[in-house]
Amino acid sequence: MAKDFLKNAKDEYDVVVIGSGLAGLTSANVLARQGYSVLLLEHHYQLGGMATWFKRRGGHIFDISLHGFPIGMIKSCRKYWSQDIADSIVQLKGIRFENPQFSVRTTFDRKDFTRLLTTDFGVPEERVTAFFDKARSMNFYDDQKTTTRELFEEFFPGRDDVVRLLMEPITYANGSTLEDPAITYGIVFSNFMHKGVYTFRGGTDALVNKMKAELVGNGVDIRIRTLVEKIEVGPDQKVQAVVVNGRRIKCRAVMSNANIKSTILRMTGEEHFSKDYVDETKAVRLNSSSCQVYMALKPGEGFDESVGDLLFHSEHKGFDIEAILSMNVSSRTFSFYYPETRPGSDRWLIVSSTNANYRDWADLSEEDYQAAKKDLEETTLDCLEQYVPDIRAKLDHIEAATPRTFEHYTRHIAGSSFGTKFEGLKVSQNLPEQVGGLFHAGSVGIIMSGWLGAVNYGVIVSNNVDKYLIGNGA
Ligand SMILES: Cc1cc2nc3c(=O)[nH]c(=O)nc-3n(C[C@H](O)[C@H](O)[C@H](O)COP(=O)(O)OP(=O)(O)OC[C@H]3O[C@@H](n4cnc5c(N)ncnc54)[C@H](O)[C@@H]3O)c2cc1C
Numbered sequence: 001m002a003k004d005f006l007k008n009a010k011d012e013y014d015v016v017v018i019g020s021g022l023a024g025l026t027s028a029n030v031l032a033r034q035g036y037s038v039l040l041l042e043h044h045y046q047l048g049g050m051a052t053w054f055k056r057r058g059g060h061i062f063d064i065s066l067h068g069f070p071i072g073m074i075k076s077c078r079k080y081w082s083q084d085i086a087d088s089i090v091q092l093k094g095i096r097f098e099n100p101q102f103s104v105r106t107t108f109d110r111k112d113f114t115r116l117l118t119t120d121f122g123v124p125e126e127r128v129t130a131f132f133d134k135a136r137s138m139n140f141y142d143d144q145k146t147t148t149r150e151l152f153e154e155f156f157p158g159r160d161d162v163v164r165l166l167m168e169p170i171t172y173a174n175g176s177t178l179e180d181p182a183i184t185y186g187i188v189f190s191n192f193m194h195k196g197v198y199t200f201r202g203g204t205d206a207l208v209n210k211m212k213a214e215l216v217g218n219g220v221d222i223r224i225r226t227l228v229e230k231i232e233v234g235p236d237q238k239v240q241a242v243v244v245n246g247r248r249i250k251c252r253a254v255m256s257n258a259n260i261k262s263t264i265l266r267m268t269g270e271e272h273f274s275k276d277y278v279d280e281t282k283a284v285r286l287n288s289s290s291c292q293v294y295m296a297l298k299p300g301e302g303f304d305e306s307v308g309d310l311l312f313h314s315e316h317k318g319f320d321i322e323a324i325l326s327m328n329v330s331s332r333t334f335s336f337y338y339p340e341t342r343p344g345s346d347r348w349l350i351v352s353s354t355n356a357n358y359r360d361w362a363d364l365s366e367e368d369y370q371a372a373k374k375d376l377e378e379t380t381l382d383c384l385e386q387y388v389p390d391i392r393a394k395l396d397h398i399e400a401a402t403p404r405t406f407e408h409y410t411r412h413i414a415g416s417s418f419g420t421k422f423e424g425l426k427v428s429q430n431l432p433e434q435v436g437g438l439f440h441a442g443s444v445g446i447i448m449s450g451w452l453g454a455v456n457y458g459v460i461v462s463n464n465v466d467k468y469l470i471g472n473g474a
Helices: 021-032 072-080 083-087 110-120 124-136 148-155 160-174 182-195 203-219 258-268 275-281 323-324 358-362 366-384 401-409 423-433 449-469
Strands: 012-018 038-041 054-055 062-064 090-091 095-098 104-108 197-200 222-224 228-234 239-244 247-256 289-299 310-314 330-337 347-354 395-401 438-440
Touching: 012 021, 012 310, 012 449, 021 038, 021 072, 021 182, 021 247, 021 395, 054 083, 062 203, 062 289, 072 090, 072 449, 083 090, 083 203, 090 148, 095 160, 104 110, 104 289, 104 366, 110 124, 110 160, 110 182, 124 148, 124 182, 124 395, 148 160, 148 182, 160 310, 160 323, 160 330, 160 347, 182 449, 197 203, 197 423, 222 247, 228 247, 228 258, 247 449, 258 275, 258 423, 275 423, 275 449, 289 358, 289 366, 289 401, 323 347, 330 366, 347 366, 358 366, 358 401, 423 438, 438 449
Parallel strands: 012 038, 012 247, 038 222, 095 310, 247 438
Antiparallel strands: 054 062, 090 197, 095 104, 228 239, 239 247, 289 347, 289 395, 310 330, 330 347
16 A cells, blocks of 8 residues: 555644745744644655755765855854754855856955956956945845846946856856846845855755754654645635645645745636736746756765866856857856765765756657766766866766756756746735735745745745734634
């Protein structure tokens, strides 16, 4: 008989959280701390969503999305998780750019970028200061019409090289383009520029296991391998239950961490929303997806620390979003993981990431798909040889992930690695106005994606869930 992953689960909870991405985990924790009974449902066998890891023969552990996040994670983790989690967050200082326009090393913060822009790129200091001040002052309520392209034109007209330095890492990080609203760029860029790029010492597995222990300690009922099929709406236009693994579980509120479009259009159903809202939801554009190549060196083998921590490599002559997304890869971000990533380990690993279009991969036959993955691995090694010359001799394991992989594990439509474009945020925020007690927190609108964005959005939305439950007889 199939295992019952809902064995002993209650028939009713205050809140059901669908999905254990960083926003879902954080919401569940905040709500449980407030005294609500919380059921956390995750379809995968592991918690974390995109913030995940996998193990391979020989003791290798690969992180999927642990490349870097802003310092704000320390405060958010301290407040909404624990001091212990916050204490494991450390800075990555070796950020490198290698492309036909420039070769630079930086700590990726405002002070060092000011140095680079004034000395290496010859931009007057007042201009650099004015640009940083403008980006820093941007917030969600500002003008949303100005595009990132227009912002750069205002401060650095005709400076393709400066635009590349400022934009390329953000495009790699969250798939945003020059046509996205300038505020999405300004907010994300300023978060990083505040104090640089940070990582979690111990790896994603340590982080998520610490989070799991917190959740259990706060009384959250966690169930893996549980796929929510339906969110039920009552005749009073309020959520009343979810259907998961064929079982109906009643609840007073649902916090969905699943993709916003699938939450509305698939799990709840169009019939429960106004026509305008459904049209708006359908019009939300997904963000792009990713490919990754995971490489583990033989135990004891390493690479020269001069390679840095995070290397933005591109062979393309200028900043070009189409080239960044192309299957004919010319731009890669390499993350170099030293043994200190997991103290006590003797493993050196490299993960290469590239942005990707879902359709390029989704439409391939199985045979062509396997061949394309093999080709991606080989071309990545060819490229990496210039930084780690003997990589092929040192290699113990290599494999690739594609948009199909991300779709499979996280159920994001089209394997979108950073949720939706900006318009998805409004749809997510307005969800409870359509159906009482139905909330969404998770990667939307560019600014609410990434590790920090997801955690913070989870907090914001759980406060709204709390207000709703108090207002509805909690
Ligand atoms: C390759 C890659 C590299 C990245 N690198 C970085 C980085 O370096 N720094 C950074 O800050 N961010 C990075 N990100 C982005 C970051 O990981 C994500 O934005 C963030 O983790 C998303 O969190 P989330 O809360 O939106 O949920 P998600 O991670 O999207 O998780 C949603 C969860 O919901 C579950 N789910 C969906 N539907 C159902 C259902 N019906 N029933 C039950 N469960 C369901 C899924 O299985 C999943 O676990 C990267 C992403 C990718 C793909």
